[in-house]
Amino acid sequence: MASTASRTSLDQHRTTVLWGRIWVGTLSGTLFALTAAGVDSRIEHAWSTTPVVGDFGYGADGAYVGSGASVVALSAAGNIRWESGVGEPIHAAPAAVDGTVYAATRDGTLVALSAVAGDERWRVETGGAIHGAPAIGGDHAYVGSRDRRLYAVAVEDGSVAWRIELPDWVDGSPAVGYGALFVVDQSGTLSAVHAKK
Numbered sequence: 001m002a003s004t005a006s007r008t009s010l011d012q013h014r015t016t017v018l019w020g021r022i023w024v025g026t027l028s029g030t031l032f033a034l035t036a037a038g039v040d041s042r043i044e045h046a047w048s049t050t051p052v053v054g055d056f057g058y059g060a061d062g063a064y065v066g067s068g069a070s071v072v073a074l075s076a077a078g079n080i081r082w083e084s085g086v087g088e089p090i091h092a093a094p095a096a097v098d099g100t101v102y103a104a105t106r107d108g109t110l111v112a113l114s115a116v117a118g119d120e121r122w123r124v125e126t127g128g129a130i131h132g133a134p135a136i137g138g139d140h141a142y143v144g145s146r147d148r149r150l151y152a153v154a155v156e157d158g159s160v161a162w163r164i165e166l167p168d169w170v171d172g173s174p175a176v177g178y179g180a181l182f183v184v185d186q187s188g189t190l191s192a193v194h195a196k197k
Contacts (some may be wrong), residue, residue: 005030005079005167006104007137007171015056015066016056018063019076019195020032020035021034022035023056023063024035026067027128035165037091037172040084046071056093057095057096058096059096059098059099059115060083061073061096061099061115061116061185062074062075062081062115064093064094064096064101064103064115065093065094066089066091066092066093066094067083068089068090069085069087069088069089069090069110070083070084070086070090070124071083071084071086071090071101071103071113071118073089073115073118074102075154082103082117082118083116084118084119084120084175086103086105086111086113086115086120086123087107087111088105088109089103089105089106089107090104090105090106091104091105091106091129091131092101092104092130092133093133094133095133095134095135095141095180096115097136097154097155097156099115099116100113100114100115101113101115101118101157102134102136102141102155103129103134104130104132104134105130106130106131107125107129108125108126108127108129108145108147108156108183109123109124109125110125110126110134110141110143110151110153111132111138112124112158113146116174118141119156119197122157122158123158124148124153124158124159126143126145126147126149128145128146128147128148128150128169129145129146129147129190130144130145130146131170131171131172131175132144132170132171132172132173132174134173135173135176135181137195138175139154139155139156140152140153140154140161140195141153141155141175142176142183143171143173143174143185144170144171144173144174144185145170146171147169147171148165148166148167148168148170148185149163149164150163150164150166150170150174150183150191150193151163152166152181160175163183164191164193165184166185166189166191167185167187167189168186168189169170169185169186170183170184171186172184176195179194180192180193180194180195181193181194181195
């Protein structure tokens with residue numbers, strides 16, 4: 001027997017499968033979980049009209065989602081562990097690695113938060129909006145910006161290790177693999193950069 005949820009609440013949504021549930025975040029500001037039996041009534045959080053955007057980021061400490069200008073941390077039971085404002089709206093999933101959550105904002109800021117309590121560790125500004133999720137590789141967080149640059153930021157203190165000019169602006173997320181960083185810009189050009197640059 002199929003489970004259904006209100007079509008109006010699911011018209012534009014973000015979903016992920018995690019901890020045996022399908023998590024759904026809506027543009028109307030509600031986050032809830034579906035199980036094989038239907039909607040898990042114990043897990044439904046509403047943030048007024050603040051959209052739940054981007055996919056979910058998750059790590060050993062829990063799951064993280066952007067909601068308006070905040071990062072929200074969830075436990076496996078679906079409880080809100082903390083909510084931390086980052087100043088401007090978040091367009092993509094936060095990344096969580098080694099006890100730190102990284103969130104990029106539409107005003108071009110990359111923010112690092114403690115995965116335990118949501119306290120801000122550092123922030124760094126780029127020259128344009130960041131619409132893609134941060135990619136974490138080794139000692140660096142990588143983001144593409146609408147200022148036509150790709151940034152490598154030290155995870156330890158938020159200092160910019162390097163930035164390179166690209167043929168056009170970036171809306172997506174970089175990918176780390178094979179000792180390199182890959183990113184596609186708006187012109188359709190795929191750039192591969194040695195991660196150590």
